[in-house]
Amino acid sequence: MAADAPTRRKAANAVYVHGVAITIGWADERLSLGDLIFNGVSAALADAKLSMAQMESVVLASHDLVDGRSLSSMVTAPPAGAYLRDEIRLSEDGLAALSLAAARVEAGECEYSVVAAWGRASEGDFARISRRSFDPAMVQPFAVDEFGVSAMRLSAWLATHGPAGEARSRAGAVRERSAAHRRLPTTKLVSMPAPLMSNDAPRPADIMVAAIVGRASAAIRIAGVGHGTDLTAIGDRDLKRCTALADAAAIASGAAGIAPDGFDLYELDGATLADEALAVEAVGVAAPGQGFAARATDPRINRSGGGAAGWAYPANGLLRFADACLQMRGEAGAIQLPGRPRTALATGLSTVAGQAAVVVALEAS
Amino acid sequence: MSVRQAIVGIGQTVYRRRNPDANTAELVRRAVSEALADAGIGLDRIGVVVSGVAPDALAGRTDIDKSSVARPGIPYFRVNTGGASGSSAFLAAMSWIAAGRCDAALVVAVERMGHASTAQKVFNSIFDPIYEKDISLSTISMVAMRATMLMQEHGYTLDHWAGLAARNSASSMLNDTIDQPRSFTADDVLKSPVLAWPIHALESCPMTEGACAVVLVADHLVGDRNAAWVHGAAGLSDSYAMGDRIHRAEGSLVDLLTLIRSTAKAYDMAGITDPTRQIDCIEIQAPFASSEAMAYTALGLCTPAGGPAFVDAQIDRSSRISINPSGGPQAVNPVSATALIRIAEAALQVRQRAGRRQRDGVRTAVATGQGGATQFSTCVVLGDRAQ
Numbered sequence: 122m123a124a125d126a127p128t129r130r131k132a133a134n135a136v137y138v139h140g141v142a143i144t145i146g147w148a149d150e151r152l153s154l155g156d157l158i159f160n161g162v163s164a165a166l167a168d169a170k171l172s173m174a175q176m177e178s179v180v181l182a183s184h185d186l187v188d189g190r191s192l193s194s195m196v197t198a199p200p201a202g203a204y205l206r207d208e209i210r211l212s213e214d215g216l217a218a219l220s221l222a223a224a225r226v227e228a229g230e231c232e233y234s235v236v237a238a239w240g241r242a243s244e245g246d247f248a249r250i251s252r253r254s255f256d257p258a259m260v261q262p263f264a265v266d267e268f269g270v271s272a273m274r275l276s277a278w279l280a281t282h283g284p285a286g287e288a289r290s291r292a293g294a295v296r297e298r299s300a301a302h303r304r305l306p307t308t309k310l311v312s313m314p315a316p317l318m319s320n321d322a323p324r325p326a327d328i329m330v331a332a333i334v335g336r337a338s339a340a341i342r343i344a345g346v347g348h349g350t351d352l353t354a355i356g357d358r359d360l361k362r363c364t365a366l367a368d369a370a371a372i373a374s375g376a377a378g379i380a381p382d383g384f385d386l387y388e389l390d391g392a393t394l395a396d397e398a399l400a401v402e403a404v405g406v407a408a409p410g411q412g413f414a415a416r417a418t419d420p421r422i423n424r425s426g427g428g429a430a431g432w433a434y435p436a437n438g439l440l441r442f443a444d445a446c447l448q449m450r451g452e453a454g455a456i457q458l459p460g461r462p463r464t465a466l467a468t469g470l471s472t473v474a475g476q477a478a479v480v481v482a483l484e485a486s
Numbered sequence: 487m488s489v490r491q492a493i494v495g496i497g498q499t500v501y502r503r504r505n506p507d508a509n510t511a512e513l514v515r516r517a518v519s520e521a522l523a524d525a526g527i528g529l530d531r532i533g534v535v536v537s538g539v540a541p542d543a544l545a546g547r548t549d550i551d552k553s554s555v556a557r558p559g560i561p562y563f564r565v566n567t568g569g570a571s572g573s574s575a576f577l578a579a580m581s582w583i584a585a586g587r588c589d590a591a592l593v594v595a596v597e598r599m600g601h602a603s604t605a606q607k608v609f610n611s612i613f614d615p616i617y618e619k620d621i622s623l624s625t626i627s628m629v630a631m632r633a634t635m636l637m638q639e640h641g642y643t644l645d646h647w648a649g650l651a652a653r654n655s656a657s658s659m660l661n662d663t664i665d666q667p668r669s670f671t672a673d674d675v676l677k678s679p680v681l682a683w684p685i686h687a688l689e690s691c692p693m694t695e696g697a698c699a700v701v702l703v704a705d706h707l708v709g710d711r712n713a714a715w716v717h718g719a720a721g722l723s724d725s726y727a728m729g730d731r732i733h734r735a736e737g738s739l740v741d742l743l744t745l746i747r748s749t750a751k752a753y754d755m756a757g758i759t760d761p762t763r764q765i766d767c768i769e770i771q772a773p774f775a776s777s778e779a780m781a782y783t784a785l786g787l788c789t790p791a792g793g794p795a796f797v798d799a800q801i802d803r804s805s806r807i808s809i810n811p812s813g814g815p816q817a818v819n820p821v822s823a824t825a826l827i828r829i830a831e832a833a834l835q836v837r838q839r840a841g842r843r844q845r846d847g848v849r850t851a852v853a854t855g856q857g858g859a860t861q862f863s864t865c866v867v868l869g870d871r872a873q
Contacts, residue, residue: 134585179723185542185566192541192568192612195726195858205736205744208723208862209574212539212549212566221563221578228584229488253548348534348561353553368559472549477562 136223137339140169141443144329145431148243159200165331178234179208182218215439216469216479233335240433242325270474272314275395277360282410291417293320300426321393323432330439345482347372363403365478370404377482381405385462388441438469492713493833495525495701501818502665504600510554513697521699533588538571538595540822546601570862572826573855589704596697597820630682633776648675649801650775651689658813660842691773691819714833718755718867726861744863745784756867767851769828773815808845825855
């Protein structure tokens with residue numbers, strides 16, 4: 122269990138979401154990575170109706186090697202607005218950056234902070250890079266990567282709960298149908314190790330997500346943040362439980378004072394459809410064994426299409442967060458839920474295979 | 487600062503070129519165990535673990551922190567701001583405590599660059615892939631350009647770089663965290679090979695591995711613990727592009743604008759208006775002698791024109807302020823950990839626990855962090871009592 126105290130946002134130091142921006146594409150030769158980042162942060166500022174001059178803090182999430190640079194933030198921080206500003210960069214999922222930015226606001230260190238995360242899947246092979254996260258002597262020779270762990274996770278789930286059959290197929294179809302709104306071009310195929318199937322695969326994309334958070338009141342409030350951390354060694358984990366995610370979700374929903382299954386919307390990070398289904402169980406919106414069924418039938422879950430609507434580590438958690446914000450603002454277009462969700466839960470997973478998780482609970486002000 | 491905070495625990499491994507006898511987790515365990523024992527705090531009391539780990543490529547493995555620093559059940563995240571990673575992680579932990587998310591944080595930085603066949607090839611790849619990689623830009627050639635500017639604009643000579651390097655070498659001989667301190671004179675420096683003029687081999691940092699851990703707590707947990715209180719702390723980022731900084735109106739490439747502004751903010755928080763009188767000891771993250779001289783001005787210790795004279799006073803030890811009593815990064819430079827080590831060494835000085843390298847009468851100490859082609863700067867002011 123997580124040792125951190127619940128991080129409930131009190132009125133005195135509440136943090137609000139002022140703007141979000143999502144850019145998703147594929148191998149756009151017109152844009153350098155710096156251009157992509159600059160455009161994304163500029164769009165988030167425009168969405169917030171704020172200027173860069175009002176930003177005192179910049180918190181970034183990017184990953185060496187995924188960027189093709191061995192010190193990712195060095196070249197890419199200035200386009201994100203870090204020029205002569207208090208900037209910090211995390212080698213974690215983007216939702217961890219959002220959490221730190223919120224902490225800076227809560228601490229009174231700044232009025233507003235930029236948060237940005239990006240990944241450019243067209244420039245690298247994530248599966249290959251992720252293999253380098255595993256133990257070089259004991260694990261790397263077996264070619265285990267993030268998708269391989271997802272397959273092991275699903276194997277463990279199937280061994281306990283049996284074949285998901287129809288629910289699994291329907292969940293895949295629902296996911297694809299939701300993802301169509303992005304109109305992503307064909308990117309590249311990610312081969313799925315058994316028992317994963319082709320419709321479990323994420324759709325690799327070039328993703329830049331930015332958000333502006335601050336102390337001034339706005340339409341969406343960060344109602345709870347939870348962090349969870351699991352063991353590194355895959356063999357030592359309870360793969361079905363997704364421990365880090367479950368712990369983080371319990372803390373975030375507890376801080377928000379909302380029952381785990383009581384949110385109006387769930388935007389859940391997962392490298393594969395199976396990971397999304399297990400995440401549904403981990404955050405407490407479905408009972409163990411019911412993740413695929415819930416993913417197939419509950420419209421509150423990954424309305425955005427999840428990983429099928431674009432996936433690039435380490436931008437995914439912040440993408441889930443931004444998608445949740447758009448839903449809560451009634452600006453989700455073709456995938457807008459009837460009515461406007463007043464509460465939402467967004468999750469983000471970091472390497473290695475979800476070893477660290479961050480969950481953010483959102484509430485309409 | 488909304489919540490007063492203090493360092494109450496410090497742990498360091500021995501720093502050496504390679505550690506073939508220990509994996510990364512074992513290095514971290516040594517530093518963390520020592521820090522927790524020093525603090526008299528168990529891991530169950532820690533509310534967040536923040537790591538500082540710089541380029542993945544140096545270790546030859548991505549996310550090396552996850553299997554060595556992250557602790558199941560405790561919120562964890564990794565900071566990567568190049569050479570400033572350790573001090574940036576410290577600032578992030580401060581934010582966590584100031585936000586009321588926890589009251590005890592463990593900051594850990596670790597470096598395994600002994601796995602890299604050559605650090606400079608890795609450092610070459612931090613620069614722009616189209617415009618800069620192909621011109622052999624590296625951390626050494628970058629520093630050489632700055633050293634040349636300092637010599638041209640302010641009158642520094644090769645003797646200044648050699649003298650500072652020799653002073654740091656002498657200090658390092660008293661530092662028991664260094665496996666094999668290098669003993670040399672200024673003449674030895676000038677006779678050593680030129681890496682990139684005017685940088686000689688002996689005035690540059692060696693490749694080093696090791697881990698450093700610091701326990702940071704909110705004031706109500708300090709009790710009767712021997713504490714180094716944080717009086718001020720700030721960080722700032724800049725453009726990495728050196729060409730954009732050479733003749734910039736706000737400050738040139740050798741003015742270290744981000745350190746000037748970080749320092750000004752930290753000094754303001756700490757109530758420091760006359761650093762040469764109020765500060766007793768400074769640990770500067772300067773892997774090269776010329777980088778150290780460049781920081782003196784940014785720290786308000788001298789004017790740009792007075793820099794060479796201040797360096798002379800440091801070399802002949804007539805200056806009141808102790809600078810890099812540990813030997814500094816020119817003695818050992820485990821890149822990811824170096825900035826946190828500066829904070830740890832400054833804290834040891836104000837806690838009067840620096841062993842043979844302890845300087846007399848240190849009550850206020852400053853630690854700097856630099857990373858990413860001096861793109862990232864941090865400044866932390868520590869004192870022996872709460873403000």
